[in-house]
Amino acid sequence: MLADxxxxxxxxxxxxxxxxxxFGTLDKRRFIDLWPLDDLRGIRLVQDKPKGLSPHARTGGDKPSGLSIRIGALATFTDIIKSALVQRRVPMLVAAAREVGGAQIQNRGTLGGNIANASPAGDTLPVLSAANARIVLRSASGxxxxxxxxxxTGYRTSVRQPSELIAAIEIPPIDGRQWWRKVxxxxxxxxxxxMMAGVRGPEVRVAIGSVAPTVLHASAAAxxxxxxxxxxxxxxALRxxxxxxxxxxSTGDYRRQVAENLLAVFWKETR
Ligand SMILES: Cc1cc2nc3c(=O)[nH]c(=O)nc-3n(C[C@H](O)[C@H](O)[C@H](O)COP(=O)(O)OP(=O)(O)OC[C@H]3O[C@@H](n4cnc5c(N)ncnc54)[C@H](O)[C@@H]3O)c2cc1C
Known part of the structure; x- marks a missing residue:
């Protein structure tokens, strides 16, 4: 239907x-309901091999190693919170999901929607950035x-084409202690x-939300x-x-100060 x-x-x-x-900020009036598409649900382990048609797929992401966790785009925050697999492998994602909205929003809001909505304040986005996650995009052509x-690619823009759906999110094994904080x-x-997500391992990774037009992978600070x-x-470096x-x-000054403070707290709490 999207291809047509x-x-x-x-x-x-x-x-x-x-x-x-x-609030009248959306002028769209024709919708396609993804909710019944069970193929876009489910949380499971998959062989950690980036696949696909994109040049990104061949050049970016992690080296193939072990198993990745694959979370269907329609997984709700509640699904994520309850998943033993996510609890074990990506506890910072569980921590972020717990702080999204209230119970009603957690029962209904999805990970795919949080990503596609592309708000710099989307709570799961720093986690996915720090986790070096991959997004599986699917269209009628593959x-x-x-x-x-x-x-x-910029404020609320992405490489996703209008004919593509986010099908799933894949997270490779994470080597290090995970940390999450929402202010x-x-x-x-x-x-x-x-909000900030961090991984403290052989390689340190830090990602922050609401401090730039898109979620920021703070590679210089890390x-x-x-x-x-x-x-x-x-x-x-973060500054x-x-x-x-x-x-x-909030104000820019406040956010700058909080971001710097969070970096120090991340470092202290993961010592
Ligand atoms: C009261 C309230 C509190 C909230 N609190 C928070 C919060 O604390 N933190 C936070 O991050 N967010 C919050 N949100 C925002 C929202 O709940 C999340 O962004 C949620 O993840 C959106 O998911 P959804 O499935 O409802 O998306 P939808 O509203 O269904 O869709 C959002 C956008 O994504 C697109 N889309 C959805 N799924 C796909 C897909 N699979 N492929 C391609 N495009 C897709 C839609 O076309 C649309 O543009 C809140 C919202 C409300 C109303």
Whole structure:
């Protein structure tokens, strides 16, 4: 149906689309309901081999090694919270899912919707960035796999074509201690002011939300920490990487300070 008419808007849990319709910010009026597509559900282990048609698939992502966890795009936050597999392999994703909205939103909102909605404040996005996840895109003409860190091209834009659906998210094995923190006016039902995910292993990885037009993989700050630099140097590197703005939820200055503080807390708590 999307191949025939790429102007159709897919809906999954509809928790973002409904808000757009309610506030008149979405002008779309024709939708395609993904909810009954069980093929886009399920959380399982798959052989960790990036496959696909994209040049990204051959050049980006992790080296094939072991098993990746594959999370169907229609997995809800509740599915993620309850999954023993995600709890074991990607606890930072469970921590982020627990802080999305309230129970109603967790029961209905999906991981695919959070990614496709492409808000810089999407709570799962820093986790997927720090996890070096891959996005499986599917259309009538085939499937391609894109490294999550190559997916967004700017504010609310991505490499996804209108005729493509997000089918699944694949997360390779993560070597290191995982960490997640959301800063908002309260823990749930409030959109984040700043949130950070980190992995502390042989390679340090840090990703931050709401400090740039898209989720930011803070590679300069992480590189300082990876080579044993001081937290002050890492914070200085972070300062040069982020570009937070003033908006209704916060000021740029506040976000900058919080981002630097979070980096120090990540480092301390994963010591
Ligand atoms: C009260 C409330 C609280 C919220 N709190 C939070 C929060 O704390 N943190 C947070 O991150 N978000 C929050 N949200 C936003 C929202 O719940 C999430 O972004 C959620 O993950 C969206 O998923 P969905 O399935 O409902 O998406 P939908 O609304 O169905 O779709 C969102 C967008 O994604 C597209 N889309 C959906 N699935 C696919 C797919 N498989 N392939 C291609 N395109 C697709 C749709 O076309 C649409 O553009 C909140 C929303 C509300 C209403």
């Amino acid at each position: 008419d790429p102007t159709l808007t897919p809906i999954a849990g509809c928790t973002d689309v409904l808000v757009g319709l309610h 499937e391609r796999v894109v490294p999550f860190n190559d997916f967004y 908002g006016t309260r823990r749930a039902q409030a959109i984040s002011k700043v 590189a300082v920490l990876s080579r044993g630099g001081s937290i002050a140097d890492a914070q200085a 040069s990487e982020i570009a937070p703005i003033d908006d209704i939820r």
